[in-house]
Amino acid sequence: MTVYLVGAGPGALDLLTVRALRLIERADVVVHDRLVGEDILALVPATAAVYDVGKVPGGPDNQDAINELLVRHGRTGRAVVRLKGGDPFVFGRGGEELAVLGAAGVACEVVPGITSAFAAPLAAGIPVTHRGAACGVVVVSARGCARDPELSRLVAAGLTLVILMGVARRAAIARELIEGGLDPSTPVAVVERASTPEQRVSRATIEELGALRVDSPAIIVIGEVAALDLAGGGLEP
Ligand SMILES: C[S@@+](CC[C@H](N)C(=O)[O-])C[C@H]1O[C@@H](n2cnc3c(N)ncnc32)[C@H](O)[C@@H]1O
Incomplete structure (x- = not known):
């Protein structure tokens, strides 16, 4: 066996x-x-x-x-x-x-299993590589390379940033990304307990991320696509 x-x-x-x-x-x-x-x-x-x-x-x-x-x-x-x-x-x-x-x-x-890195954004109606809004996606753990200033440049260049285990460090993550050159008005979504009856979606800007009242487990999505809601319509074909 x-x-x-x-x-x-x-x-x-x-x-x-x-x-x-x-x-x-x-x-x-x-x-x-x-x-x-x-x-x-x-x-x-x-x-x-x-x-x-x-x-x-x-x-x-x-x-x-x-x-x-x-x-x-x-x-x-x-x-x-x-x-x-x-x-x-x-x-x-x-x-x-x-x-x-x-x-x-x-x-x-x-x-393999369906990862929350992609299932959670989609549960909130966020297509992580929506054509015209994102040219790719980067998945990181808040405990790993989320501190890398290179990430600000990648998001500014059109990549979607998906962060796991980031709730406790959300204020620091926002500060580091803005210090790295990311526009403070960049859209952010936080998806808590995705795909369960307790799912909750909060949307804000990166500047407001630290003040959001959110709990773990949650996925943080940063980039233009975080403002989209596939389920709510409003997408260009
Ligand atoms: C140790 S990691 C494990 C990730 C897992 N292997 C995966 O592929 O989804 C735990 C983190 O995954 C994320 N996570 C897992 N399930 C989630 C869910 N249903 N909704 C939102 N985030 C979730 C959270 O960021 C949580 O802190």
Whole structure:
């Protein structure tokens, strides 16, 4: 048997892939993250062992313990599903787990998921590469290179910036982008809990981002497209 590194999508049950659904329904062991919803976990067989290894933002890093758990169960020959929000390889540390399992000689398969980086903007009616408004998209983590002044230049040049894990640093992100030369009136959208019944969309300018009342998990979209709303119409063909 195998450890399956499976993406659970952005939240909504029906945004799970068919492959993920089939694996969850016949899992012996499920090891899941914080962002995997209750209705998806309800698909796990009652006989399966379930481990909630969700990391609290800013809390201790329990990645070594997760790796050890996956290797231990992977060696038993049972069907182990490692379930992660969105896509396991988009800021999901899927690569690290894959490497540890490989080094331990445990067979592993990956199942992509719909990442919140693209599902959340779309849930708010924002087409991240809308022709004429954006020539591309850059996805970053607020904990990584969001401080790079190069990002201001990229957004000014017409790329959409999508930031994950950015809620706590939103004021600093806005300040850094403006200091890097970004126009303070550049549109911004924050999409909280995308694709769930608690979804909320806030729109503002980069200058106003720091003052927005928003909570995690959320995606921050910066650039001309952030002012668009596909669902509400108003797009040029
Ligand atoms: C550790 S990252 C994991 C990302 C995940 N692997 C993915 O592909 O969506 C967690 C961050 O993803 C974003 N996120 C995940 N699910 C979300 C959702 N339903 N709505 C908005 N943002 C979400 C938030 O920025 C959150 O802080």
